Every structure is written in structure tokens, then in C-alpha cells.
Amino acid sequence: GFVYAIAHVRGGTERGWRWYEDGKLANKPNTFSDFIAATRHLIAEGFAAPDRIVAHGGSAGGMLMGAIANAAPALYAGVIADVPFVDVLNTMMDESLPLTPPEWLEWGDPIRSAEAFAAIRSYSPYDNVRPQRYPAILALAGLTDPRVTYWEPAKWVAKLRATMTGGGPVVLRTAMDAGHAGAPGRFDRLEDVARAYAFAIACVSGQIGEGKRAAAD
Structure with a gap:
């Protein structure tokens, strides 16, 4: 259990x-x-224990997942980031996105404020990927998501794969018919939950990631 x-x-x-x-x-x-x-x-x-913890968050909570993966990767066997808001700086600088101006109250306006730019730059997950080992990561995106555009997790995953020095795997799944709340089908949500649970079990049971290496040792 x-x-x-x-x-x-x-x-x-x-x-x-x-x-x-x-x-x-x-x-x-x-x-x-x-x-x-x-x-x-x-x-x-x-x-x-660190080799048996899987963190899970979505949307702004997905940004949290990216931030903790950067800051404390050794604490987690796996990270599940559901429609993760991980390219915070670029998104908050794009006024053409309908949700950007209203969200300045939450994050700050990096276009007009140097302080806000520096603050967001200091934690935005995409901008703070560094050469280090990362836990196994599952990023979930929706092609029609109007809140967290599908290219945010795609960029993040690509940068992780290009930069990380070990760990992983880093997996991206983009649902072609899904928005911010997931796909519309009757059983799609259940399948999404099952997929996340299967990934978590694989992380802590030695099938993938650091758990697999520990089992081999």
C-alpha cells in the first residue's frame, strides 16, 4: 500500500x-x-523514504512539481506533473495569451517590473533546469488546453532531457483531445488516474528510475 x-x-x-x-x-x-x-x-x-516518494501536482501545482524537481531531486523517486505551468516567465511576458494579464496579480508583471522579472526568473521551472540527476518524471499535457499551452510541458521535457546528467526517465504524454481538465470521454479520467498510479508504482517498485538502479545494486 x-x-x-x-x-x-x-x-x-x-x-x-x-x-x-x-x-x-x-x-x-x-x-x-x-x-x-x-x-x-x-x-x-x-x-x-526518498527512493519511495512520488510527488504529484497539476496546473500551478505542476509548476510546484517542476520547482521541487530542480531544487531537491534526491528527495523523490518520481514526479507527476499534470498540465504543468512550467514556463512561467515566457507565459507572463506574452500579453496575447488571454489569461496572462489577469494572472499578473498572482505572479507579477515581468514586462513592466524588473523586480517581477527577476523574481519569476529565479523559480520558473523551465528557466532553472540544471545539469544534475533528476527523478523519473511524467509530464501530462492537453493539445487543446487554453490555460497551460501544450508547448510548455513539451519545452520543459526537451530541456530536461538535454540538460540532466542522469536519473529519469522523463516522459511526456500529450492527449490530442484533452483540455486543461483532461479528455472529455466517459472513461478518460479513469484512464488518466490509472496511468498516473501505474507510473507511481513503477517508480517505487524498482521498474524505472532510481528505484530500478537501487534494485539492481
């Missing part, structure tokens, strides 16, 4: 409006450090 944990990180409203404010704009890195701290707490308390 699995232990399932939900990290109520700053940037959400689970602990009130101040909790939300402490995870937006220049405070956005608090979201990432909170998630990593929650992961380390699970390890310290004996609920999990």
Missing part, C-alpha cells in the same frame, strides 16, 4: 488569507520550500 499525504503549502488558503498572501508574487518560493519541508518531515517521521 501507499501513504497518501497532502501538503497544505503557502499559496493556498487552507490556513487563511495570510497563508495565501505568503505564497504569491515575491513570496512564491515559500510554496516550494514548504513542500520540500513537508517531504522531509514525512521522511523524518518514518512515513516514507
Whole structure:
């Protein structure tokens, strides 16, 4: 079986409006450090081990997945990023995208503010991929997604594959008939969940990624 944990990180409203404010704009890195701290707490308390943890998040939570993969890759056997908002800087600089101007209140306006540009640049997952080992990563995209355009996860995956020095694999699945909430078919959502679960099981059971190398050793 699995232990399932939900990290109520700053940037959400689970602990009130101040909790939300402490995870937006220049405070956005608090979201990432909170998630990593929650992961380390699970390890310290004996609920999990680094080679048996799979993180999962979608949309802005997918950005969180990209950020923790950059910042603390050794803590995770796998990362599942569902329609991940990983090219934050370029998206927030493209005024032609319908959701960009309204989202400046959340992330900042990097076109008109040098401070916002620097802040977003410091954590945007695509811009912070570095030469290091990465956990196994599954990126899920939808071709007709109007919120997180399909090329964001595609660019991210391509950069990871070109830059990483080991680890992986890094897998991209783009659903040709899916939007931001997934494909419209009756059983499509169940298939998406099953696919994510299968990837997670493969990560912790030694079939792929660091778990496979540990089993071989």
C-alpha cells in the first residue's frame, strides 16, 4: 500500500488569507520550500523514504512539481506533473495569451517590473533546469488546453532531457483531445488516474528510475 499525504503549502488558503498572501508574487518560493519541508518531515517521521516518494501536482501545482524537481531531486523517486505551468516567465511576458494579464496579480508583471522579472526568473521551472540527476518524471499535457499551452510541458521535457546528467526517465504524454481538465470521454479520467498510479508504482517498485538502479545494486 501507499501513504497518501497532502501538503497544505503557502499559496493556498487552507490556513487563511495570510497563508495565501505568503505564497504569491515575491513570496512564491515559500510554496516550494514548504513542500520540500513537508517531504522531509514525512521522511523524518518514518512515513516514507526518498527512493519511495512520488510527488504529484497539476496546473500551478505542476509548476510546484517542476520547482521541487530542480531544487531537491534526491528527495523523490518520481514526479507527476499534470498540465504543468512550467514556463512561467515566457507565459507572463506574452500579453496575447488571454489569461496572462489577469494572472499578473498572482505572479507579477515581468514586462513592466524588473523586480517581477527577476523574481519569476529565479523559480520558473523551465528557466532553472540544471545539469544534475533528476527523478523519473511524467509530464501530462492537453493539445487543446487554453490555460497551460501544450508547448510548455513539451519545452520543459526537451530541456530536461538535454540538460540532466542522469536519473529519469522523463516522459511526456500529450492527449490530442484533452483540455486543461483532461479528455472529455466517459472513461478518460479513469484512464488518466490509472496511468498516473501505474507510473507511481513503477517508480517505487524498482521498474524505472532510481528505484530500478537501487534494485539492481
